[in-house]
Amino acid sequence: MNNYETILIINPNLSSKVNEFKKKFEKLLADNSFEVKKVEDIGRRQLAYSINNHHKGHYLLYRMQGDPKNISEIEVKIKYDEAIIRHLILAVKELSGEDSVLLTEALENKNKKPESDDAAEEKEVKKEKPIDESPKEEVTEEKSDDKEEDA
Amino acid sequence: MKKFQLPENFDYKNTDILKQFITETGKIVPARVTGISASNQRKVTKSIKIARFLALLPYTDMHQ
Numbered sequence: 001m002n003n004y005e006t007i008l009i010i011n012p013n014l015s016s017k018v019n020e021f022k023k024k025f026e027k028l029l030a031d032n033s034f035e036v037k038k039v040e041d042i043g044r045r046q047l048a049y050s051i052n053n054h055h056k057g058h059y060l061l062y063r064m065q066g067d068p069k070n071i072s073e074i075e076v077k078i079k080y081d082e083a084i085i086r087h088l089i090l091a092v093k094e095l096s097g098e099d100s101v102l103l104t105e106a107l108e109n110k111n112k113k114p115e116s117d118d119a120a121e122e123k124e125v126k127k128e129k130p131i132d133e134s135p136k137e138e139v140t141e142e143k144s145d146d147k148e149e150d151a
Numbered sequence: 152m153k154k155f156q157l158p159e160n161f162d163y164k165n166t167d168i169l170k171q172f173i174t175e176t177g178k179i180v181p182a183r184v185t186g187i188s189a190s191n192q193r194k195v196t197k198s199i200k201i202a203r204f205l206a207l208l209p210y211t212d213m214h215q
Contacts, residue, residue: 007205009205009206047206048203048206048207048208048209048210048214049206049209049210049214050214050215051206057206061164086204086205086206088201088204088205090201100162100164101162101164101165101166101167102164102207
């Protein structure tokens with residue numbers, strides 16, 4: 001039994017079908033008596049350079065245990081799967097149960113995105129505000145007039 | 152020479168740390184410049200090469 005880390009980069013056009021793909025791949029691992037310890041769905045990520053004319057890729061990380069004899073069978077299956085644009089199986093000494101840096105980064109970016117949406121909404125609100133402000137200014141002027149009258 | 156931050160465990164996935172050890176053109180900074188131990192330099196180099204293969208880091212700045 002050895003520990004392995006598998007990284008798959010999936011065609012970004014099939015990103016929506018990733019759950020089906022994960023089921024299929026996990027079945028393949030199970031058939032070859034691999035025990036999956038942790039799956040990380042990192043999601044779509046900008047590639048540092050284009051691979052097969054793809055500029056983005058959907059990253060999946062599997063931490064698993066299994067027999068080194070069966071690795072080659074999985075490699076063959078991966079090789080002829082057109083959905084996978086790149087893959088790497090690494091033997092590691094220990095399997096860490098913690099989230100990888102890539103996943104935490106991806107989650108942070110996801111949390112940032114809604115904020116930017118909020119910011120966009122705020123901008124829209126701000127755009128509306130000037131329209132509202134003009135009547136408000138009139139109101140304030142009236143108020144100041146009132147104050148002057150009071151004075 | 153404490154210019155570079157070294158992690159406890161080198162990981163090809165931690166691109167922020169590895170980016171310290173590549174130049175603007177994507178080359179690996181030589182050990183005589185980084186000043187880190189030979190053992191650490193080997194680990195850095197290995198991690199960078201894995202990260203490059205997985206398109207986490209560029210090989211060069213000439214990628215289209």
